Amino acid sequence: MLTLYSFGPAANSMKPLLTLYEKGLEFTPRFVDPTRFEHHEDWFKAINPRGQVPALDHDGHIITESTVICEYLEDAFPDAPRLRPADPVGIAEMRVWTKWVDEYFCWCVSTIGWERMIGPMARKLSDEEFEEKLKHIPIPEQQAKWRNARAGFPQAVLDEEMRKIRVSIDRLEKRLAQSPWLAGDEYTLADICNFAIANGMQFGHADIVNGQATPHLLAWIERINARPATQAMFAKSQTEMPPRPAMSAA
Incomplete structure (x- = not known):
C-alpha cells in the first residue's frame, strides 16, 4: 500500500510522483495544500515531523526526502520498470x-x-x-x-x-x-x-x-x-488534485 503526500506535479513533489507513474505502481495521491499551510498542521507533522513534502507511506513506513523516495522505490520495487542504470x-x-x-x-x-x-x-x-x-x-x-x-x-x-x-x-x-x-x-x-x-x-x-x-x-x-507516464501524471493530477496557482512572470 503506497500513499504519496505531495504538493502535486511540481518541483520536489514531482520527483517521486513521476517515478511512481514511470514505474507503473499503484498508489494513493494525497494533495497537501500549501496555500492553506496544511504541511504545517499537526495531522501532517504526525506523518513527517519536519512538516515538509513529499512523504511516502509504504505499509506504514514513512520515507521522506524527494530523491531518497525515488531511490527507495527502485529498491522496493525492482521488478517494476527500472529507472536506475544496471552498471x-x-x-x-x-x-x-x-x-x-x-x-x-x-x-x-x-x-x-x-x-x-x-x-x-x-x-x-x-x-x-x-x-x-x-x-x-x-x-x-x-x-x-x-x-x-x-x-x-x-x-x-x-x-x-x-x-x-x-x-x-x-x-x-x-x-x-x-x-x-x-x-x-x-x-x-x-x-x-x-x-x-x-x-x-x-x-x-x-x-x-x-x-x-x-x-x-x-x-x-x-x-x-x-512520455506517456508524464502525460498521465499531469492529466490525472488535474482531476485528483486541485489546480496550483500559476507562477507570476514578475
Whole structure:
C-alpha cells in the first residue's frame, strides 16, 4: 500500500510522483495544500515531523526526502520498470546528477520561486496571522525563509541566484548536447529529478531557456513531457488534485 503526500506535479513533489507513474505502481495521491499551510498542521507533522513534502507511506513506513523516495522505490520495487542504470559507473553518473540537483540547481530555482510565489502569499497575511503561522513551522531555517520571502529577498541575493540558474542551465545544455539523457543513453532518475526543477523554465525563464539559446535542454524537456507516464501524471493530477496557482512572470 503506497500513499504519496505531495504538493502535486511540481518541483520536489514531482520527483517521486513521476517515478511512481514511470514505474507503473499503484498508489494513493494525497494533495497537501500549501496555500492553506496544511504541511504545517499537526495531522501532517504526525506523518513527517519536519512538516515538509513529499512523504511516502509504504505499509506504514514513512520515507521522506524527494530523491531518497525515488531511490527507495527502485529498491522496493525492482521488478517494476527500472529507472536506475544496471552498471556501477552508470549508477554513479546518475547520482552525480541527483546530488547536484538537490544541492545546487534546486536551491537557486527555489529562491526565485519563493520570491515570486511565496512572498505575495505571505504578505496577504496580517502580522498576527503571519506570526501564528510561523509558530507551526518546525524548522528554524524554514521560518527564516518565510520571513525573507515576506520582506522580499535582497536584490543582491536574487541576482546571485539568477547567476546560479544560468550556470545550471549551461551545465544541462552542455551535457544534453553529448547524450539524449543526463546519465547517458538511458532515461533514469537523473532525468526525472532534474526535469522536476527544469520543467516550466521555458516559460518562467524564457529569456535563457529557449530553442535558440538551449536547443538540447528544450528538446529534453519536450521529450520528457511527451512520455506517456508524464502525460498521465499531469492529466490525472488535474482531476485528483486541485489546480496550483500559476507562477507570476514578475
